[in-house]
C-alpha cells in the first residue's frame with residue numbers, strides 16, 4: 001500500500017493531484033485544516049492536509065506513466081487516424097474512442113494542475129513583495145533614515161522569495177542592531193553624561209545611581225559641573241540627599257581633581273555636565289577641556305529619542321568634539337517614531353547603553369537588549 005500526504009488549498013486541487021499521482025483507485029484516508037509551521041506560517045492562510053492511499057504500488061502514477069503514452073499517442077494519432085477509420089470496426093473502434101477520450105480527459109486535468117501550480121507560485125511571490133512593501137512603509141512611518149530604507153529595500157526587496165519574509169526581515173535588523181548595543185561591559189569608574197539641554201541628563205544620573213546602589217550594591221558618588229543653570233545644583237543635591245550619597249560641586253579643573261580624590265572610595269562616580277547646544281562649538285570645547293582631566297572615564301552622550309533625525313545626525317557629529325563612548329536615548333515615552341534607534345547606528349558607531357522611558361526615578365530606565373530594540377522597530381509589521 002502507498003500512503004501519501006498532500007498540502008493543498010482545496011479539495012479540487014487534492015483530487016486532481018491524487019488522481020494524477022496515485023491513480024483512480026486511490027482512496028482518501030483523512031483530511032484536516034492545518035497552519036504551516038515556522039514563523040512564516042503565521043503569515044500564511046491555513047492549508048488543507050489530505051492523506052490518500054492506494055492498495056498496490058503498481059497502481060500509482062498512472063498519469064505520469066500515461067504522460068509518456070499521451071505523447072506517443074499524440075504523435076501517432078494523426079498517422080493512425082486514417083487506418084482507424086478504414087480498418088477498425090465495431091468494438092475495436094469503440095475501444096479506441098474510449099481510450100482517446102480518457103487520454104484527452106487526463107491531458108485536460110494535467111493542464112489544469114500545471115496552470116494552478118504556476119498561479120500559486122506567482123501568488124507566493126506577490127505575498128512576499130507585498131510584505132517587504134509593508135515593512136518599507138512602516139520604516140518610513142517610523143522616520144527611519146532613507147538611506148537605511150534603501151539598503152533594506154535592495155537587500156530584502158530583491159532577495160528570492162525565501163529570503164524576503166518576516167524571518168529574513170528580523171534577521172536583517174538583528175544584524176544592524178547588534179552593532180548598536182553596548183556589548184562591552186562599562187567598567188570605567190567614572191561616567192560623565194554629556195548632551196544637549198533638557199534631554200534628561202541629571203534625571204538619568206539619578207536613575208542610574210539609584211539602580212547601581214540598589215541592584216548592584218555599588219557605592220556611588222556624584223559630581224556636577226553644571227553651575228551654569230540656576231537650580232541645576234539644587235536639582236542634583238535633592239537626588240543625592242534622597243539617595244544619601246556624596247555630591248561635589250565643581251567650577252574648575254582643580255576642583256574636579258579634588259572632587260575625584262574625595263570620592264576615590266566610591267565604586268562609581270557619575271559626573272553631570274551643563275547642557276550644551278551641539279551648534280555651540282566653544283561651549284562644547286569648554287566641557288571637553290574640563291573633562292579631559294579625568295582619566296579612565298566613560299563619556300556618555302544623552303540625546304532625546306524624539307529629536308528630528310537630521311538634528312540627531314548633527315548632534316552626534318558635533319559632540320565628537322568632546323568625544324563619547326556610548327549613547328543613552330532618553331524620553332522614549334515621548335515619541336511613537338522609533339526610527340532614531342536605528343538611525344543612530346548609521347550616524348555614529350557608538351553603541352546605545354540605556355533607554356529612558358519616563359520621569360520616574362529610578363524606574364524609568366533600562367539597559368537595552370537587541371530584542372527590546374527590535375520590538376520598538378518592528379512592532380506593527382511582525383504580527
Ligand SMILES: Nc1nc2c(ncn2[C@@H]2O[C@H](COP(=O)(O)OP(=O)(O)OP(=O)(O)O)[C@@H](O)[C@H]2O)c(=O)[nH]1
Nearest residue numbers: 197198199200201202203275330331356357358359
Ligand atoms: N518624558 C520623559 N521625561 C524625562 C525623561 N527623562 C527626563 N525627563 C524630564 O525632562 C526634564 C529635563 O530633565 P533634566 O534631567 O533636568 O535634563 P537635563 O539634560 O539635565 O537638562 P539641563 O541640565 O538643563 O541640560 C525633566 O522634566 C525630567 O523629568 C524621560 O525619559 N521621559
Ligand SMILES: [Mg+2]
Nearest residue numbers: 201202226232
Ligand atoms: Mg541637568
